[in-house]
Amino acid sequence: MPEPFLELVDISKSYPGVVALDHVGLQVSPGEVVALIGENGAGKSTLMRVLGGVVEPSGGFIRVDGAARSSLTVADAIKAGIAFVHQELNLFDNLDVAGNVFIGREPVHGGPLRLIDRKRMYADVAPLLERLGCDFAADAPLTELSLAQRQLVEIMKALSLDARLVIMDEPTSSLTLAETDRLMRTVAGLKAHGVSIIFITHRLNEVMQCADRAVVLRDGRVVGALTRAELSPAAMIRLMIGRDLKSLYVPPAAPAGDSVLEIVDAVTDTYPGRAVSLSVRRGEILGLAGLVGSGRTELARAVFGIDPLRGGAIRLDGEPIRIASPRAAIEHGIYLVPEDRKGAGLLLDVSIAENISLPDLASYMRFWLVDTDRENENAVRQRERLKIRAPDVKTAAGSLSGGNQQKVVLAKWLSMRPKVLIVDEPTRGVDVGAKQEIYGMLRRLTDAGVAILMISSDMEEVIGVSDRLAVMHEGAISGFLDRSQFSEHNVLQLAVGHTITAEGP
Amino acid sequence: MSKKDLSLLVLILVVGTVVALINPRFLYVGNLSNTANQIGLFGIFSIAEAFIIIIGGIELSVGSVIALLGVLFIDLIVNHDVNWIVALAMIVAAGLVIGLIHGTLVTRMRIQAFVVTLCGLLIYRGAARYYTEDATAGFGFGASFPMLEWLAAGRTNVLGFPLPHSVVALAVVAVIAWVVLHRSVFGRYLLAVGKNEEAARYSGIRTNRVIISAYVICGGLTAFSAILIAMYTRSISPAVHGSFYELYAIAAAVLGGCSLRGGEGSIIGVVLGTVLLQVLQNLVNLLGIPSSLNFAVMGTVILVGVLGDQYLVQRRHRASAAKGREQANVAAAPLERVKVE
Numbered sequence: 001m002p003e004p005f006l007e008l009v010d011i012s013k014s015y016p017g018v019v020a021l022d023h024v025g026l027q028v029s030p031g032e033v034v035a036l037i038g039e040n041g042a043g044k045s046t047l048m049r050v051l052g053g054v055v056e057p058s059g060g061f062i063r064v065d066g067a068a069r070s071s072l073t074v075a076d077a078i079k080a081g082i083a084f085v086h087q088e089l090n091l092f093d094n095l096d097v098a099g100n101v102f103i104g105r106e107p108v109h110g111g112p113l114r115l116i117d118r119k120r121m122y123a124d125v126a127p128l129l130e131r132l133g134c135d136f137a138a139d140a141p142l143t144e145l146s147l148a149q150r151q152l153v154e155i156m157k158a159l160s161l162d163a164r165l166v167i168m169d170e171p172t173s174s175l176t177l178a179e180t181d182r183l184m185r186t187v188a189g190l191k192a193h194g195v196s197i198i199f200i201t202h203r204l205n206e207v208m209q210c211a212d213r214a215v216v217l218r219d220g221r222v223v224g225a226l227t228r229a230e231l232s233p234a235a236m237i238r239l240m241i242g243r244d245l246k247s248l249y250v251p252p253a254a255p256a257g258d259s260v261l262e263i264v265d266a267v268t269d270t271y272p273g274r275a276v277s278l279s280v281r282r283g284e285i286l287g288l289a290g291l292v293g294s295g296r297t298e299l300a301r302a303v304f305g306i307d308p309l310r311g312g313a314i315r316l317d318g319e320p321i322r323i324a325s326p327r328a329a330i331e332h333g334i335y336l337v338p339e340d341r342k343g344a345g346l347l348l349d350v351s352i353a354e355n356i357s358l359p360d361l362a363s364y365m366r367f368w369l370v371d372t373d374r375e376n377e378n379a380v381r382q383r384e385r386l387k388i389r390a391p392d393v394k395t396a397a398g399s400l401s402g403g404n405q406q407k408v409v410l411a412k413w414l415s416m417r418p419k420v421l422i423v424d425e426p427t428r429g430v431d432v433g434a435k436q437e438i439y440g441m442l443r444r445l446t447d448a449g450v451a452i453l454m455i456s457s458d459m460e461e462v463i464g465v466s467d468r469l470a471v472m473h474e475g476a477i478s479g480f481l482d483r484s485q486f487s488e489h490n491v492l493q494l495a496v497g498h499t500i501t502a503e504g505p
Numbered sequence: 506m507s508k509k510d511l512s513l514l515v516l517i518l519v520v521g522t523v524v525a526l527i528n529p530r531f532l533y534v535g536n537l538s539n540t541a542n543q544i545g546l547f548g549i550f551s552i553a554e555a556f557i558i559i560i561g562g563i564e565l566s567v568g569s570v571i572a573l574l575g576v577l578f579i580d581l582i583v584n585h586d587v588n589w590i591v592a593l594a595m596i597v598a599a600g601l602v603i604g605l606i607h608g609t610l611v612t613r614m615r616i617q618a619f620v621v622t623l624c625g626l627l628i629y630r631g632a633a634r635y636y637t638e639d640a641t642a643g644f645g646f647g648a649s650f651p652m653l654e655w656l657a658a659g660r661t662n663v664l665g666f667p668l669p670h671s672v673v674a675l676a677v678v679a680v681i682a683w684v685v686l687h688r689s690v691f692g693r694y695l696l697a698v699g700k701n702e703e704a705a706r707y708s709g710i711r712t713n714r715v716i717i718s719a720y721v722i723c724g725g726l727t728a729f730s731a732i733l734i735a736m737y738t739r740s741i742s743p744a745v746h747g748s749f750y751e752l753y754a755i756a757a758a759v760l761g762g763c764s765l766r767g768g769e770g771s772i773i774g775v776v777l778g779t780v781l782l783q784v785l786q787n788l789v790n791l792l793g794i795p796s797s798l799n800f801a802v803m804g805t806v807i808l809v810g811v812l813g814d815q816y817l818v819q820r821r822h823r824a825s826a827a828k829g830r831e832q833a834n835v836a837a838a839p840l841e842r843v844k845v846e
Contacts, residue, residue, distance in 0.1 A: 306706065330709040344707045347700045347768075358697060359708040361690045369688045412708065 004029045005065055006051075006080070006165060006196075012059035013046055013220075020046040022220040023060065028165055031194045033187060035207040038217035038240055039492075040292055040457040044200050047217070048167055051198075052084055053077040083158030085168045089150050091142055098125040098138040101157045128156040131193075132186055148179035155186065159195075166190065167198045172206060173293050184210050202291045204233040204496055216240055233498070241459075241488030248439070248464025249483075253447040256467065257282030260317060260451035261303075261334065261420045267311035268298040271475025275312055278470050278477060280420060280451040285442060287466025288455045291495050295475040296455045297339050300422050304336040305329045316419070330359055333419030337409050337426060339455070341402070345409040348398030352390055353379035355397045356411045382411035387437055403427075403434025410441060421445060424455045439465050459488055473497040506773055509762045509814070513777045516810070520784055528791045538660065538667045540787050545671025546734050547753055548779040551761075552682050553726035554754035555775045559686070560719045561699040561767025562611060562618035566603075566625030567754050570727050571747035573633040574599060575735035576642045582653075583644055589653045593732060600728020601721050603629075608717030626751070633743035643740030657736035671733050675776070678726065683772040695719060700768030756807055757782055781806070 004027040013021040021043050028034060036044050049055035050062075053072035061068045064080045072080070084090075091100050098121045099106075107117040107124070125138040132152050136145060145153065151171060158166045168187075172180045187197055187210050199211060207214055214226045216239040224239035260282050265275040276299055280286045288296050301307045303314060305323040313320050316332055323329045329336070338344040346355055357364050357375045364375050379393035386407040390400055397408050406426065413421060423442070427435045442465065446452055456462045462469065469481040471494035479494040490500045506514075525531045550567050557564040574596050581592040603625070610621045660667035686692040694715045697705040706712050735741060759765065760781055761774030785806055789799050 304707075325709075325711065326706055327709045327711055336707065338707055340703075343701070344703045347697055347704055349768075350697070350700065354693070358693070358705075358710070361693055365690050368690060369684070370690055370693060 002029050002031070006082075007063040008047075008050070008060065009063065009068075010060035011047070011050055011057045011062070013050065013055060013057050020220050021050070021057065024217070024220070024222050026215060026222070028196045028198065030164065030196055031191050033191055033197045033199060033210050033212050035211035035214040036198055036200045036217065037202070037204070037207060037214055037236060039459055042217040042240075043220040044217055045169070046220075048084070048169065048198070048200070051077065051082055051167065078161060081162055081164035083161055083163035083166050085151060085154040085158065085166060085171055089147075089154055091150055091153060093142045096139045096141050097129075097136065097145070097153055097156075098122050100142060100153050101125055101128070101160050103157075124160070125156065128159055131159070132156060132189070146179070148175050148182065151175075151183065152186070155190075159190075163195065165196045165198065167200070169200045170202065171199070172201060172203060180206070202496060204236050207231065207236065208233070237489055237492050240492060248460065250439070250443050252283055252285075252443065252467060254283060256284035257449075258317075259315075261453070262315040262318075263299070263303060263312070264315065265312035266299060266302060266309055266314070268295060268302045268475070269307060269310060270298045271295050272310060274475035276472070276475070276477055277312075278480075280453050282449055282451050283446045284467040285446055285452045285454055285465060287462045287469040288453060288472060289457075289459075289462045289469055289491050289495060290472035290478075292457055294472040294495070296472050297424055298475075299472075300336055300338075300424050300453070300455060303329070304334065304422065306336075330416075333417065335359075335413040335416070335418045335421050337406070337413065337421070337423040339424040339428070341405055341409060341429070342398075346397045346405060349396050351394045352383070352388065352397055352400075352408050352411075353393040355408050356382055356393075356415060359412055360416050378415055379411075382415060385414070386411050386441060401431065401434075402429035403431050403438070406430055406438060407434065410438070414441075414445070418445070418450050420451045420453065422453045422455070425457065426454060427456075427458065427461060435461075459491065462491060463488065471495055507762070507771055510771055510773045510777060513760065513762075513774060513781065517777060517781050517784060520781070520788065524784070524788045524791060531787065531791055534666060536787070536791075538669060540783050541672050542660075542669035542737070543783045543786070544776075544780050545669055545673075545675040546730060546737060547750075547757070547783060548675040548776050549671075549678050549730035549733070550727050550750060551754040551757035551775050551779045552678060552772060553723040553730070554751065555758040555761070555763055555770050555772065556682075556686075556695065556719045556726075557618070557723050558755070558758045558763045558765060559695055559699045559767060559770040560716055561702070562716065562719070563622060563755070563765070564607070564720070564723055565619065565622040565751050566607075566629055567727055568747035568750035568752075569626045569629035569633070570600065570603060570724070571731040571734055571750055572741065572743050573629040573636075574728050574731040575738075575741045575746060576633045576637055576743055578732050578735050579642045579644065579741060580636075582650065583642075589650055596732055597725055597728045600724040600726075600731070602724070603728075604721040604724025605717065607724070608720030611720070612713040612716050630743075630748075633746075637741075637743050639744060641740050641742045654736060657733050658739075671737070674729075674733060678729075679772055679776050686770070686772055691715075691718070696768055696770075698767075753779075753782060756803065760807060760810060 006028040008024060008026040011021055011024045024043070024047060038044050046055060050057050053074040053076055056071045061070050062072055092103060095103070102121050107120040108114045109117040122138045129138060132155060134152050136149055142150065142153070155166065171183060175183065184206070187199070190197060201207060208231055211231065212228050214231055214236060215222060216224045216236060218240060226235055258281060259279040262279040264277050267275050278286070290296050298307065302309045303323065305325045305328050314323060315321065321332055323332070342348060353376050356379050361370060364371050376393055383390065383393055388404050388407045388411065390404060397405055400408065427438055430438065442452055442454070454466060463486050467483065469486065469491065471478050471481065471491055473495060474497065478497055479500060481490055493500050521531070530536055550571065554564055554567060577599070578592055578596045581587040581595065582589050607621050607625060610616050611618050656670060658670065660669045686695065694705070694710050697710060698712050698715045702712050734747065738746070757778035758770065758775050760778030761771060763770035763775065782803060785803055786799065789796060789802055794802065
């Protein structure tokens with residue numbers, strides 16, 4: 001094995017209250033494919049941002065070609081030959097292929113006019129197209145390319161920069177099987193040319209297929225490295241998990257009652273071929289686990305009436321209902337705490353009180369006017385109930401911390417007697433203390449008879465808070481788990497599309 | 506009255522005082538009454554525009570609508586002998602329909618408001634000119650509608666000051682608009698949609714309906730002001746009548762604190778913005794500045810005003826950010842020292 005040209009040594013990164021990376025080490029040799037795996041939030045993205053020069057580590061050093069330094073800048077990273085193929089591709093769809101490959105460093109001619117030398121640009125792209133075996137032309141407009149083809153454009157961009165290391169962040173998450181196969185061949189081709197690859201993925205069979213070795217991250221630490229010979233899905237899953245997560249759990253006061261919300265064969269736009277059925281019972285928290293992009297948020301949006309349902313039915317207390325808009329969902333007592341708190345949950349520069357009353361203004365109405373006294377009284381009540389830490393209820397919601405913002409979103413719905421509450425990533429960006437308070441509030445709600453559907457990518461939360469679990473994989477339910485079956489192993493197995501094997505927790 | 510409104514009022518008083526000192530004719534009853542009349546006429550459609558800007562849209566067809574509906578109104582009562590009350594109702598209804606069409610195109614067809622209303626600007630102007638064959642529409646000799654004329658363009662002596670009825674109309678419209686925007690449930694919805702349409706939708710607000718309603722309100726108010734303006738000018742050359750009025754309206758709204766990003770605005774501010782624009786207009790006349798510089802003066806004052814406002818906002822931001830950092834430091838201190846720059 002040739003000498004590593006890139007080494008990360010003891011890299012740490014902490015944010016206030018969170019340790020994102022804890023003495024992480026990683027080496028990359030020329031022509032090596034390293035798979036980087038771990039749950040959502042394990043620190044993979046932060047580590048890659050350190051490599052890209054976007055995040056400055058708070059400890060450790062990086063050695064490129066033997067020269068050590070404490071951090072990289074973006075320019076350093078490019079000079080060192082590190083290139084990214086992002087999950088959300090950084091391409092311009094108003095340009096053609098060659099224009100995208102050479103964006104920002106177009107060959108020019110015409111002296112001071114600095115006209116783009118189109119001829120040279122196309123000539124330079126041609127060998128790259130051939131090398132990657134692309135089936136599109138250098139002047140194809142980007143809009144006509146599929147996602148997989150666009151990915152190839154990103155890779156071409158990396159190669160034209162003489163990249164030695166290409167970092168692919170979940171490159172196959174939106175590809176079809178055939179496209180994934182082709183990408184695997186591209187990866188093998190790059191490797192044959194001596195280009196190294198860091199491959200971040202949740203799909204363990206892809207790791208089996210293309211990786212020389214795998215590095216497993218958990219809670220910001222490297223918890224294991226597997227050589228080619230040691231690679232197996234079971235070994236990887238064993239390393240990715242390994243915490244006692246059940247201790248958080250607070251059991252409900254009474255066993256769950258009848259089904260309140262039933263989703264029958266629901267089809268969303270994102271996964272037209274897949275149908276989802278599940279039911280949430282009175283007094284339970286049904287966790288909805290799965291990888292990012294497995295279609296959970298889309299399901300929630302469809303049930304809440306944001307997006308149209310493309311098939312299937314929704315029943316509330318056994319009665320079929322039609323939800324054509326959020327208004328309709330709200331009238332039925334189905335509320336959603338959205339994933340995108342700042343974009344969809346709150347009006348940031350509006351006061352706490354006005355945010356809380358917004359969905360229910362009609363009930364604060366007197367002769368068409370808003371009774372601000374009652375509005376404020378209710379806000380004060382909710383602030384005490386949810387322990388929202390703010391100077392007063394006239395404070396702008398945007399000035400609060402993440403946890404307190406989320407409590408304001410919850411307060412909106414708690415003022416209105418929810419029947420079904422759907423919470424999507426309820427504690428993302430929320431500090432530990434507020435997390436516990438939010439979990440406590442969810443439990444009090446179920447004890448009062450509310451049915452809660454909790455979408456979460458946080459394993460601790462999924463296992464520690466839910467009474468029952470549904471796991472989604474690529475737009476369909478891959479399995480249900482009862483509390484006795486709860487384990488990171490089982491959740492992960494289902495989330496990556498495997499069936500559960502008979503392994504003890 | 507917000508701080509912003511207050512500083513606008515101070516600016517108006519300062520400009521007014523300066524003009525009065527240089528040319529005392531500014532304070533003559535006749536001049537003040539005429540300026541007030543202009544404020545009344547321009548204020549109503551500026552409030553109409555403000556409703557659109559507040560929901561994050563834009564309405565560019567105001568001037569053309571004023572021309573088209575003005576022509577139609579005069580045509581109805583002069584040439585078709587329609588009772589003026591009926592004609593007024595018809596014209597306001599036409600304005601509401603125009604608003605409904607604009608709102609529907611913006612929401613259901615998802616065409617940008619700028620494009621929809623730009624097309625409106627061209628279409629209504631063309632329609633007005635075609636309808637009259639480019640001839641001036643007006644009241645013929647002897648045609649007289651004493652009641653209507655008194656109501657729309659008359660003045661009532663209040664303590665020796667001839668108060669134009671357009672000002673009374675503006676006052677009524679402004680009070681209602683103020684209550685609707687700043688006190689009613691619907692006003693909350695308007696501001697919420699303008700601020701963050703997505704979040705408003707997630708809160709169960711029927712955002713499309715709110716947006717369409719704003720365009721309908723704008724259309725209705727514009728139609729009403731079209732009638733007042735027609736009665737004031739008494740003759741309408743369809744090629745130029747009302748041209749650039751949409752820009753006066755946008756300028757008044759922006760001066761009055763509406764953000765073109767939506768979600769912000771105050772009715773008092775819009776009225777004060779209209780006042781300032783008309784005082785500036787008057788200033789150009791009274792100070793002997795060539796009237797060709799009219800727009801240049803207005804543009805300069807708006808630009809300076811917006812720059813000054815920006816400066817104040819940034820200073821406030823920096824101050825509060827510094828305060829926030831201090832608080833954060835104090836809170837974090839027991840846990841760990843946080844490095845601050």
